[in-house]
Amino acid sequence: MPHIGQLNENVAIDYVGAAVSNSSSTDSNSTRLDMSNWDGVVFVTTITDSTATGVATLKVEQNTSDSDTGMTALTGASAAVTCAVNDDVNGKILIVDVRAPRERWVQGVRTSATANIAFGEILAIRYGARLAPTATSSTTAAAAEVVSPAEV
Numbered sequence: 001m002p003h004i005g006q007l008n009e010n011v012a013i014d015y016v017g018a019a020v021s022n023s024s025s026t027d028s029n030s031t032r033l034d035m036s037n038w039d040g041v042v043f044v045t046t047i048t049d050s051t052a053t054g055v056a057t058l059k060v061e062q063n064t065s066d067s068d069t070g071m072t073a074l075t076g077a078s079a080a081v082t083c084a085v086n087d088d089v090n091g092k093i094l095i096v097d098v099r100a101p102r103e104r105w106v107q108g109v110r111t112s113a114t115a116n117i118a119f120g121e122i123l124a125i126r127y128g129a130r131l132a133p134t135a136t137s138s139t140t141a142a143a144a145e146v147v148s149p150a151e152v
Helices: none
Strands: 011-017 018-023 027-029 038-052 055-063 072-082 092-099 104-113 117-127
Touching: 011 104, 027 072, 038 055, 055 092, 055 117, 072 092, 092 117, 104 117
Parallel strands: none
Antiparallel strands: 011 117, 018 117, 027 104, 038 092, 038 117, 055 072, 055 104
């Protein structure tokens, strides 16, 4: 069987946004990512606190340039959940996967509405590298890769 490498050699995992405190009107953009050598990207964020009726949303926007001005939401690229009772979506995640964005730059956007929602950090995983193996992201402090490891 040919060696196709480990996941970390075929994706770029980036920390693209800090946690966001409780608010009923969050509008928090991630770092913008260059998709010129990638087929797709998955944005993932956690919900760390939720109040009944609060709506937590993660959406993805794109632009032809590395600028927040002109970013446009992508059709269908949105994940949302409404908190039914206090704390019922705490510890849950929102995921949006965009394959083949039409423009070069993308960003994730976390929003809250109606009642308080707090978000954890947001990560982006770019996949389908046109040039593999990929370099470790500049936001990575340390990484380890092992193949068939022995027990300690």
